[in-house]
Amino acid sequence: MLYLALNYLRIGILNEFQYRVNFFVQMGQSLVSLATGLIGLWLVFSHTSELNGWTRPELLAVMGIHILMGGLIQAYIQPNMGRLMEEIQMGTLDYALTKPADAQLLVSIREFRLWQLTDVLVGVIVLLVAVYQYHGVVGIWQSLAFIAALIMGAVLVYCFWLILTSTAFWIVRVDEMVNLFQGIYAAGRYPVGIYPRWLRTGLTFLVPVAFAVTVPASALTSRLTPLTLLGTLALTVFFIILARFIWRLGLHNYSGASA
Amino acid sequence: MNQSGSLLRMLDFYWTNMKMAIMLEFQYRVANYFYMIGMVVEPVIYLVVWSTIARAQGGSVGGYTPGAFAAYYIVWTLVRNMNIVLTPYAWEGRIRQGRLSMELVRPIHPLHSDVAFFAGWKVVAIILWLPFALYLSLIFKPELHPTWYQIVAFFFSIWGAFLIRTMLLSLLGMITFWTTRVGAIFELFFAIELVISGRLVPMSLMPEWVQRVAAFFPFQWTFGFPIEALVGQMSPSELLRGLGMQALWIVLGLVSVNLLWKFAIRQFSAVGG
Numbered sequence: 001m002l003y004l005a006l007n008y009l010r011i012g013i014l015n016e017f018q019y020r021v022n023f024f025v026q027m028g029q030s031l032v033s034l035a036t037g038l039i040g041l042w043l044v045f046s047h048t049s050e051l052n053g054w055t056r057p058e059l060l061a062v063m064g065i066h067i068l069m070g071g072l073i074q075a076y077i078q079p080n081m082g083r084l085m086e087e088i089q090m091g092t093l094d095y096a097l098t099k100p101a102d103a104q105l106l107v108s109i110r111e112f113r114l115w116q117l118t119d120v121l122v123g124v125i126v127l128l129v130a131v132y133q134y135h136g137v138v139g140i141w142q143s144l145a146f147i148a149a150l151i152m153g154a155v156l157v158y159c160f161w162l163i164l165t166s167t168a169f170w171i172v173r174v175d176e177m178v179n180l181f182q183g184i185y186a187a188g189r190y191p192v193g194i195y196p197r198w199l200r201t202g203l204t205f206l207v208p209v210a211f212a213v214t215v216p217a218s219a220l221t222s223r224l225t226p227l228t229l230l231g232t233l234a235l236t237v238f239f240i241i242l243a244r245f246i247w248r249l250g251l252h253n254y255s256g257a258s259a
Numbered sequence: 260m261n262q263s264g265s266l267l268r269m270l271d272f273y274w275t276n277m278k279m280a281i282m283l284e285f286q287y288r289v290a291n292y293f294y295m296i297g298m299v300v301e302p303v304i305y306l307v308v309w310s311t312i313a314r315a316q317g318g319s320v321g322g323y324t325p326g327a328f329a330a331y332y333i334v335w336t337l338v339r340n341m342n343i344v345l346t347p348y349a350w351e352g353r354i355r356q357g358r359l360s361m362e363l364v365r366p367i368h369p370l371h372s373d374v375a376f377f378a379g380w381k382v383v384a385i386i387l388w389l390p391f392a393l394y395l396s397l398i399f400k401p402e403l404h405p406t407w408y409q410i411v412a413f414f415f416s417i418w419g420a421f422l423i424r425t426m427l428l429s430l431l432g433m434i435t436f437w438t439t440r441v442g443a444i445f446e447l448f449f450a451i452e453l454v455i456s457g458r459l460v461p462m463s464l465m466p467e468w469v470q471r472v473a474a475f476f477p478f479q480w481t482f483g484f485p486i487e488a489l490v491g492q493m494s495p496s497e498l499l500r501g502l503g504m505q506a507l508w509i510v511l512g513l514v515s516v517n518l519l520w521k522f523a524i525r526q527f528s529a530v531g532g
Contacts, residue, residue: 033450035450036454039454043465044312050315180297182297187300195303
C-alpha cells in the first residue's frame, strides 16, 4: 500500500520536473500571497497591539501554519479530489475501479503537484521566524503536540474533502466546491476564537479549518490542553470512518458510462 | 446602414445576451449560491477582525465603529458581486486553446458579448444576494443612513465599477496574446488591487502615503468609492466628482482596450477552433 503511494508520488514528481520553469512561477505566486498576508497583519498591528489575546508573533505563527497547510492541500489533496470529481462526471472512474487496489486509496494518491510545495516552504520559513520572535517557551512537548495536531489537521481536511467530493455521486455539478472551500479556508488566517459563535462552530465541525490551523497554532503557543488534543484524536478517527462510509455509499450509487 | 439602425441592433444584441445570461444563471442557482457563500466569507473575516480591534480601542478605529464596519463590509458584498467580470484566466483559456478564432469571425467585437453576458448575470446575482445581505444585517447590525442622492449615486457607481473592472481585466487578460505564463502576473495584479482598492480595509485606515499612491490608480473607483458613496458622509458635489472620475477611467480604459486590441490581434494565430 505504501509502495503504491510512493510509486505514484515518484511519477508525479517526474512529471512535474518536465516543467521546471513552473517552480519560479509558483514561487512568485507564493511570495505575492505572503506579501498580502504580511500587509494585512501589519495593518492590524498598526492599529492595535494584540488581537483577542494573540500577539504579533503568535499571529505570524498562525499565518505560517495557514500557508503551510494550504500548500499541502493544493499539492496533494485538492488535485486528487479535483480529478476524482471530473471522473465521476465523465464516467471514467471505471478505469480506477477496475484496478486491483483499494479504490479509495487509489483515487487519493494519483496526483501530486510538486511545485505547489513552494507554499509549504514559505510557510515553514514564516513559522520559524515567528517562533524566533516568540517570547514564550516552545519545548519538546509543545513541538510534539504541534506535529501531532498538524498531522491530524491534514487528515481531517482530507476526510472533509473526500466527503465533499463523494457528493458528486449524487449531485453532478460540484466545481464550485473548490471555490467554496478556498473561500472558507481563508478564514483560518486568524485564530477561529475571534469569530462569532455560529461561524466558529461552522469552522470547527462543518469545515475543519479550526483543526487544520488554529489547533496546531494553539499547541505551539501553549494554549492547548491535553484534553483538546485527545478530543481532536477522537474526532479524527470518527471522520476517517465517516469518510470511508460515505465514499462506499457513493460508490454503490455509481454507474459507469461504459467508458 | 444608418447610425440609429446599428445602435438599435447593438441594443438588441445586449438585451438578448443579457436575457440568455439571466436564464442560464437561474438554472444554476445552487452553484451560484455556493459561489456566493465562498465569497461572503472574505468580508466577514475583515469585518470580524476590524470590529474586534475597534472594540479593543475603545469603540472605534480610524473613525469606524463596529456598526460602521458592518455597513462597509455588507455593502462590500454587493459591490464585489458587481465587479466580478470575465477573469483574465478566461482570456488565457480563450487564447491558448484557440477558441477566440470562432469569436473573431463574428461581425462584432468579442468584448461586447462579455459585457452583455456579465451584465445579465448581475441581475441574477443581485436577486440571490438579497437574502445574504438581510442575514448579515441581522447578525452584524450595520449603521446605514444614506440620503436619497447617495442611493442614486451608489446605483450609478456600481455600474461604473463594473465597466472599469471589465476594461482593466480585459487589458490584463490580453497579455496572454504575448505570453501564456501569466498566472504570477495576474496574482500580482490582484494583490495590488486588494490592498489599494478599499477591498481589504477602508482606505482611510491606510497610511497617508498609501492613500496618495492609490489616487493614481483606478482601483479605488471599483471598490472603495461605490461603498463609501453609500456608507460615508459624502456631499453631492463629492459624489459627482467621484462619478466623473469613474467616467474618466471608463473612457481611458476603452481607449486602451481598443489600442491594445489592434496590436494584440496581429499576434494571434490558431488552428481550427
